Amino acid sequence: MMLQKREVEGSGFRYPIELHEDLSGLREKLESLKKVSRFFIITNREIAGIYEKYLIQEIQSLSVPYTIIYAKPGEKNKHIDRLKKVFHEMVKSDADRKAVIVAFGGGVIGDFAGFVAASYQRGIRFVQVPTTLLACVDSSVGGKVAVNLDLGKNMIGAFHQPEFVFAPMFTLSTLPEKEWSCGLAEIVKHAFLDGGEFLNRLTHVKRSDFSAGSEVLRYCIDESVRIKSNVVGQDEKEGGLRAILNLGHTTGHAIESLTQYKKYSHGEAVSIGLITALLLSRKILGFSDSNLSKAVQIMKSLSLPVRLKEKPADVLTHMEHDKKKEGKTLNFVLLEDFGKPKFGVPVERDLILEVLKFQKGWEELG
Ligand code: NAD
Ligand code: GLY
16 A cells, blocks of 8 residues: 655656555556566665565566565675676566566665666666665665765766656665664755755654554655755755755764774764754854754654764865865855755864764753
């Protein structure tokens, strides 16, 4: 059963993002695509181990043939080296330009399968079926698809919009706890960018309110999709505005690379980075103390980490390393107020250091 629906519309694209209770209805959605020669479902064995039987039950009577391709799970397999095997499987199955890719998984599968679709025979259609919270609220929407190089994440990619997004909420019931943090951090980010009622609602929720099927979860997915769709609709290729979606990510990425992607999940690192961004916002744009306290309270009640534990100087070094290609200045997305983001704000390294030191020692963070 479909629970809610949004549309993203930009120049030259328009597609629905639907939240469904489970997989029923996916067959009809796939059948609604015109002139499909074959579906290639890209997933991994972890996800297939739990959900393949439900998927096959739903699509076994498709009038178009399908092939399931198993990628290896994990970020390290969202790698350029993994593409050849998938392309070969497709060629061997006679995939032509009317083939359609179905990305069945989290953000890793979505980005990887989306890139396969963007590049196979110069681009074929694809569909997103997100199975993690992060994928439901962020990565399945907006058409950024990519693979990693040894020398950097998401270095090889494209903007390639899906035909539709079909999120089956029941899959979230098996999501590991740390994967919830990844999605919740992006939800909080969207609420900070939006201000408004969404943010107020978050001040009244706690982590235990979020479970597959809960009303709070549905609401937060819907609001996140609304906010992201609105931004992507205005600026698909990140010429400007779309950069606001990187709120919290400058520090987040630096913490992740400093700790070699082992200590924190992406969402945990982004959470800490959101607080850095708000502390900088207070210094530079007059973001208020009461807003800062509100943000900390929301994040704590969602059990998201807020305190910096790493050495500030090391974090700064990693920020500078990440940004080398853009020149010396470190630019941040900051907030004047909730709902009033500014992107490309240059920040002096001494001020970054001062704020990181404060975030490491600040008592309010508990
Ligand atoms: P992920 O795809 O690695 O999934 C996390 C883990 O959960 C994996 O081991 C996966 O196999 C498993 N899993 C997936 N669904 C499950 C389920 N329903 N039940 C149990 N286990 C399940 O992680 P993610 O957080 O979804 O995605 C992270 C990726 O998304 C990163 O590569 C990041 O770069 C990308 N991303 C892309 C965008 C974008 O706009 N394209 C935005 C944000 C993040
Ligand atoms: N997750 C950032 C973006 O989609 O632009």
